[in-house]
Amino acid sequence: MTIGVPKEIKNNENRVALTPSGAYTLVNNGHTVLVEKSAGMGSGIEDAEYAAAGAVMIADPAEIFAKSDMIMKVKEPLKNECALFKPGQLLFTYLHLAPNTPLTQTLLDKKVTAIAYETVEPPTGGLPLLLPMSEVAGRMSIQIGAAFLQKYNGGRGVLLGGVPGVLPAEVLIVGGGIVGMNAAKVAVGMGANVTVLDISKSRLAYLDDIFGGRINTLICNDYNVAEMCKKADLLIGAVLVAGARAPKIVKEKMVKTMKPGSVIVDVAVDQGGCVETIDCITTHDSPTYERHGVIHYAVANMPGAVPRTSTYALESATLPYAIRLANEGLNALKICPDLLAGLNTYAGELTSKPVAEATGLPYSMAAITKDLGL
Numbered sequence: 171m172t173i174g175v176p177k178e179i180k181n182n183e184n185r186v187a188l189t190p191s192g193a194y195t196l197v198n199n200g201h202t203v204l205v206e207k208s209a210g211m212g213s214g215i216e217d218a219e220y221a222a223a224g225a226v227m228i229a230d231p232a233e234i235f236a237k238s239d240m241i242m243k244v245k246e247p248l249k250n251e252c253a254l255f256k257p258g259q260l261l262f263t264y265l266h267l268a269p270n271t272p273l274t275q276t277l278l279d280k281k282v283t284a285i286a287y288e289t290v291e292p293p294t295g296g297l298p299l300l301l302p303m304s305e306v307a308g309r310m311s312i313q314i315g316a317a318f319l320q321k322y323n324g325g326r327g328v329l330l331g332g333v334p335g336v337l338p339a340e341v342l343i344v345g346g347g348i349v350g351m352n353a354a355k356v357a358v359g360m361g362a363n364v365t366v367l368d369i370s371k372s373r374l375a376y377l378d379d380i381f382g383g384r385i386n387t388l389i390c391n392d393y394n395v396a397e398m399c400k401k402a403d404l405l406i407g408a409v410l411v412a413g414a415r416a417p418k419i420v421k422e423k424m425v426k427t428m429k430p431g432s433v434i435v436d437v438a439v440d441q442g443g444c445v446e447t448i449d450c451i452t453t454h455d456s457p458t459y460e461r462h463g464v465i466h467y468a469v470a471n472m473p474g475a476v477p478r479t480s481t482y483a484l485e486s487a488t489l490p491y492a493i494r495l496a497n498e499g500l501n502a503l504k505i506c507p508d509l510l511a512g513l514n515t516y517a518g519e520l521t522s523k524p525v526a527e528a529t530g531l532p533y534s535m536a537a538i539t540k541d542l543g544l
Contacts, residue, residue, distance in 0.1 A: 171496045172202040174238030176231045177209035180245045182454035184212025184477035185484065187242040187263065190223040192489045197224035201496045204234045213481040235259075242492060244484065245471055246273060257281040258517075262492060264288055264303075266470075267514055268415040268528035269442035275531070277515045283500070287488060289413040289522060290512035297412055298508075299491070301348055302483040304437075306473040308352030308408065311435045312341070312360065314472075315404040318433045318458060318465050325465060326431035328403050331361025338362050342398045344390065344419050344444060345408030346373045349437045351380075353406045358384050365398055390419065399424040407436035409444035413514075414524035420445040422462075430463040440470040442528075504542045513538065 173196055175188045186209050188196075193203045203225040207217055217227050228234050235241065235254035243263035247255075252273070255261070258281060265286035267274045277284050287299035297304075312330070319339065321327035332338035341357045343350045346368030357364045358381065367390035368374050374387040388394045399405065399420065405428070409416050416438040425434070425447045438444040439451055447461045452468045454475055459466050473480035491509060494502045503510045514522045517537040526533035538544070 171239045171499065172204060172237055173492070173496060174234040174241045175203065175205045175209055175225075176234050176241065176243065176251070177206040178212075178244050178474075179248055179251070180471055180474070183245055183471050183474040185244040185474050185481045186210045186213050186215065186477075187244050187485070187488070188492075189213075189215060189481060189485050190219040190225070192485050192492070193220055193225040194223035195489065196493065196496055199493060199497060202226065204228050204238060206231050206234055210481075213477040215481075240492075240495060242488075244474075244481075246270070252276045252280065255280040255282050258283060260495065261285065262287070262488070262495065264440075265514055266440040267522070267525045268413060269440075271529040271531070274515070274520065274525060274529050278518050278520060278531070281518045282515055283513070283517075284515040285495075285509060285512040286413070286514045286522075287512070289514065289524075290491065290508050291412065292508045292511075299484075299487050299512075300410075302487050303473045303480065304348040304410075305352050306476065306480050306483060307437045308349035308406075309356045310472050310476065311349070311353045311406045311408075311437050312356040312362075312404075314457075314467055315341075315406065315433045315435045316360065318435075318467060319404060319431075321431075323465075324431065324458070324460065325433055326403060326429060330357070330404070339403040340401045341365070341404045341406070342402035343367070343406045343408055344395065345406075345410065345438075346370070346377050346387075347408060347410055349408035349410070350406070351377060353408060353437075354381065354385055357404075362404075367394060367398065392421075395420060396424050396427070400427045400429075402428060403432050405432070405434045405445070407434065407438050407444040407448070409438050410441065412524065413522055415442040415528040416444040418444060418446045420447075422446040425464055426462045428462070428464050431465070433465045433467065435467040437472065439468045443468065500541065503538070504544065510538075517541070
């Protein structure tokens with residue numbers, strides 16, 4: 171199989187889908203790897219490193235798309251990339267289609283076989299390809315929030331951990347999953363007073379146990395969210411429903427009660443955001459906007475700001491699946507239920523129920539069921 175790795179073109183997206191180590195592994199499995207020149211530069215990887223690993227360096231991304239059976243990316247394809255897809259071409263990347271009907275329709279029209287990292291799920295549960303970036307984004311969310319709480323960034327002028335004689339900042343984390351847990355680790359380490367909300371009592375019990383009572387936990391319901399919003403200096407949105415649009419847990423009326431100069435970092439923004447006033451996606455170039463006196467941070471590719479860490483963390487999770495796809499082709503979906511769960515579009519059909527429900531487009535597994543003999 172020929173695997174193409176184009177350079178990411180999303181604003182300030184410095185990650186790359188494959189490192190020289192990954193390229194070497196795929197080449198040693200008998201495959202051809204095409205890498206766009208300078209694709210790894212944002213992650214500190216030189217073209218010469220890819221070439222030494224056996225990859226073929228190509229200057230024109232159109233040539234990569236034209237020659238490749240599988241395209242590996244980090245983020246969803248943008249408009250000029252979508253124009254380059256061929257029918258039946260395999261796309262392996264983060265897609266987050268639930269809030270993006272136009273991209274979903276384009277992939278259907280192009281008859282792309284699209285497997286989304288964020289919906290690859292083993293029968294035992296969990297999202298192994300989302301986990302490493304959730305860890306990164308969760309930890310980053312506190313660093314970012316702390317920076318925007320500074321007065322010259324428009325914030326309240328609050329030091330997250332306080333000082334002796336002065337209370338620390340109040341950090342509210344809505345969602346106790348991987349993002350929320352990693353956000354709590356950093357917030358606790360910086361000395362903040364941390365409260366985590368989640369709908370699962372067992373999850374809250376687990377967090378209470380591992381943090382040794384250093385965080386507050388509350389069941390996530392409208393009343394508790396509303397009361398805690400009034401107190402929060404920094405609110406982290408960390409709610410995920412696999413493949414689906416994020417539910418709006420923090421309502422606009424709750425945001426209106428927050429302190430002037432407080433900060434919201436919605437890590438769920440790539441799935442539509444779990445805060446009602448997160449109604450647009452921002453970029454690393456212009457990451458925030460103000461609504462009701464509250465600073466909103468809504469960057470959808472947060473880990474792209476720390477690409478050296480993120481690229482290697484991501485590939486450690488994606489490479490085993492990429493090898494299986496390269497070695498087995500479409501049959502990999504038959505023998506690996508994780509990958510079948512990750513399939514979002516195939517032969518012009520939308521194969522993800524959560525995406526179908528979010529976009530209003532019809533759901534069907536007819537074509538893939540027939541072709542794989544399921």
